[in-house]
Amino acid sequence: MSEPLIEVRHLSKQYGETTVVDDASFTVNGGEIFGLLGPNGAGKTTTILMLLGLTEISSGQARMLGHDPEREPLAVKRRVGYLPDSVGFYDHLTGLDNLRYTARLMGMSESEREARIATALRRVDLYAVADKRVGTFSRGMRQRLGLAEILMKDAAIAILDEPTSGLDPQATLELLDIIRGLKRDGVSVLLSSHLLDRVQSVCDRVALFQKGRIVLIGTVGELGRQILGGGYAVEVEAQGPGLAERLKQVPGVTMVEQTGADRVRLLADRDVRPEAAAAVVSAGGRLLRLSVEEPSLEMIYTRYFQDQGERHAA
Amino acid sequence: MQREGSPWHGVGIVFLKELSDHLTSMRMRVLEWLVVITGIAAVYSAIQQIREVTAEDPFLFLRLFTRAGGQLPLSFVSLLSFLVPLVAIGLGFDLVNSEHNQRTLSRILAQPIYRDALLFGKFLAGLATIAIGLLALWLFVIGLGLLLLGVPPSGEELARALVILAVTIVYAGVWLALAILFSIIFRSAATAALVSLGLWLFLTILWPPLSQFLAAAVAAGPVTSAGELLGQLDTLQAFARLSPGELYGEVVAVVLDPSVRSTQQTLLASMGLALVERGSIPGALPLLQSVLVVWAQIVSLVAATILLFVVGYVVFQRQEVRA
Numbered sequence: 001m002s003e004p005l006i007e008v009r010h011l012s013k014q015y016g017e018t019t020v021v022d023d024a025s026f027t028v029n030g031g032e033i034f035g036l037l038g039p040n041g042a043g044k045t046t047t048i049l050m051l052l053g054l055t056e057i058s059s060g061q062a063r064m065l066g067h068d069p070e071r072e073p074l075a076v077k078r079r080v081g082y083l084p085d086s087v088g089f090y091d092h093l094t095g096l097d098n099l100r101y102t103a104r105l106m107g108m109s110e111s112e113r114e115a116r117i118a119t120a121l122r123r124v125d126l127y128a129v130a131d132k133r134v135g136t137f138s139r140g141m142r143q144r145l146g147l148a149e150i151l152m153k154d155a156a157i158a159i160l161d162e163p164t165s166g167l168d169p170q171a172t173l174e175l176l177d178i179i180r181g182l183k184r185d186g187v188s189v190l191l192s193s194h195l196l197d198r199v200q201s202v203c204d205r206v207a208l209f210q211k212g213r214i215v216l217i218g219t220v221g222e223l224g225r226q227i228l229g230g231g232y233a234v235e236v237e238a239q240g241p242g243l244a245e246r247l248k249q250v251p252g253v254t255m256v257e258q259t260g261a262d263r264v265r266l267l268a269d270r271d272v273r274p275e276a277a278a279a280v281v282s283a284g285g286r287l288l289r290l291s292v293e294e295p296s297l298e299m300i301y302t303r304y305f306q307d308q309g310e311r312h313a314a
Numbered sequence: 315m316q317r318e319g320s321p322w323h324g325v326g327i328v329f330l331k332e333l334s335d336h337l338t339s340m341r342m343r344v345l346e347w348l349v350v351i352t353g354i355a356a357v358y359s360a361i362q363q364i365r366e367v368t369a370e371d372p373f374l375f376l377r378l379f380t381r382a383g384g385q386l387p388l389s390f391v392s393l394l395s396f397l398v399p400l401v402a403i404g405l406g407f408d409l410v411n412s413e414h415n416q417r418t419l420s421r422i423l424a425q426p427i428y429r430d431a432l433l434f435g436k437f438l439a440g441l442a443t444i445a446i447g448l449l450a451l452w453l454f455v456i457g458l459g460l461l462l463l464g465v466p467p468s469g470e471e472l473a474r475a476l477v478i479l480a481v482t483i484v485y486a487g488v489w490l491a492l493a494i495l496f497s498i499i500f501r502s503a504a505t506a507a508l509v510s511l512g513l514w515l516f517l518t519i520l521w522p523p524l525s526q527f528l529a530a531a532v533a534a535g536p537v538t539s540a541g542e543l544l545g546q547l548d549t550l551q552a553f554a555r556l557s558p559g560e561l562y563g564e565v566v567a568v569v570l571d572p573s574v575r576s577t578q579q580t581l582l583a584s585m586g587l588a589l590v591e592r593g594s595i596p597g598a599l600p601l602l603q604s605v606l607v608v609w610a611q612i613v614s615l616v617a618a619t620i621l622l623f624v625v626g627y628v629v630f631q632r633q634e635v636r637a
Binding site: 045046049052054055071072073074075077078080081082083084086087088089090091092101102104105106107146149 | 317318319323324327328331335416417418420421422423424425426427428634635636
């Protein structure tokens with residue numbers, strides 16, 4: 001793996017007495033989708049603004065593509081696309097004119113501009129309405145227009161602040177699809193969200209923020225193992241004698257729980273469906289249903305803060 | 315710590331976008347019609363007056379700008395000194411806070427430009443908009459004068475009128491910089507507009523009598539010599555000049571009337587006194603001398619614009635981007 005595209009070391013931000021971001025460290029590698037997760041006000045947006053050189057860093061270091069966002073903000077901003085939280089456009093201009101304006105600010109040449117804008121608008125499915133004023137756009141359309149701006153910029157890193165907040169389920173799915181498309185193009189994505197389940201499906205790795213500190217960092221699977229013990233829960237519905245005993249011996253299973261007459265719930269550190277199926281069949285049982293629940297961030301998050309609470313109480 | 319890149323990069327792009335916004339906005343159209351209609355009314359009534367008098371006046375054309383009377387008690391330039399601030403405030407009061415409120419600021423600043431470019435571009439576009447409007451109005455007034463008076467202006471008259479055009483643009487710059495400053499300080503456009511308009515009303519309507527009152531309080535007492543009288547006048551002017559309208563008025567009075575040799579002349583005349591400098595030749599001052607008389611006022615207007623802009627610039631640079 002080459003140099004990390006984003007490298008953050010001991011980053012802190014104070015406003016007077018209050019510390020908004022406290023000693024945050026993480027790295028984002030090429031072609032990765034990295035999620036900054038946590039409740040509102042946990043310091044995610046401030047971290048992002050520091051990475052873009054839009055707010056001063058109180059202490060610590062950030063490197064974006066090898067550049068210091070405080071000293072060389074233009075070099076950073078040339079290669080990094082940013083979609084702010086509930087992005088705004090000039091309502092009286094058309095979508096096309098809005099993109100033209102930012103394209104000029106990016107220093108794009110006249111000939112390059114129109115072609116790139118058209119390609120970007122097609123990819124976010126706004127080409128047909130590009131001549132309409134942005135004032136008539138829905139929230140989802142605005143978010144997509146913001147993504148078109150990043151696509152047009154041909155950025156190496158896309159920073160998306162709460163890209164799915166306030167969107168209906170359909171619009172969310174469309175947006176997540178475009179984000180996956182960015183990854184396919186080799187763009188590294190740093191996104192922040194307070195909606196854990198939505199984001200889980202696209203993130204390679206996540207950092208959980210709490211009160212300005214990063215409390216957990218890693219892939220969802222890793223965090224699942226770390227916090228929940230076994231991350232996966234496999235539901236087995238099967239008929240036959242002594243199946244529970246049999247399933248207990250499947251490698252990777254940490255716990256077996258009888259949840260109904262013919263139902264068993266397995267906790268495992270990986271997806272043990274194939275082994276469980278084989279175990280049932282080899283014991284002469286009839287397998288009726290087999291399903292898996294992947295570890296969800298929601299579970300990890302809730303469990304983590306429960307544990308924290310208990311520790312504090314103790 | 316040297317910043318990489320030029321702060322000017324992007325100024326032109328912001329300038330063109332803002333200019334096109336201004337020129338197509340409904341607000342600008344309303345303001346322009348307001349100025350044009352009142353301006354024409356003032357010039358027209360001035361022409362009526364001039365025709366009735368038809369005295370042997372070597373600077374007949376300049377009377378177009380300064381003559382008041384008839385139905386309209388205001389001259390063209392005094393109308394300008396009243397309305398130009400209104401137009402400047404109308405253009406400037408939401409230049410920066412609208413970017414916050416539309417949530418466009420962070421997106422624009424995430425492009426490879428500095429904040430400087432955004433603020434410079436916005437200020438220059440506002441000033442250019444006003445300059446275009448004033449130039450059109452100026453040409454219109456001269457054309458109207460040519461048609462209705464039938465007397466062509468002399469070269470010097472045109473030059474004097476041009477100086478006034480330039481000074482009017484600077485005067486607009488003061489108010490534009492002030493409006494932009496408030497648009498940076500106040501997140502709400504309505505607050506910024508109200509504060510700017512409040513200050514404008516205070517300085518145009520309340521300040522002149524208030525400054526007289528203050529001057530009287532500071533330098534009161536009976537006048538026994540001409541020196542004391544002039545000293546009192548100086549105090550009065552010092553207070554009055556805190557208002558940019560007063561500075562503009564003094565420039566206009568001197569530049570548009572070659573017979574005026576001092577900014578105190580009109581004040582003295584209102585007391586029934588005349589200013590006679592020893593060794594001076596009565597008659598008209600050449601243009602350069604007229605400009606020299608009010609050079610300090612012109613420079614003050616430019617300085618006020620720069621100062622207000624710099625204060626706004628510093629506040630803007632230190633402001634947080636997030637809403």
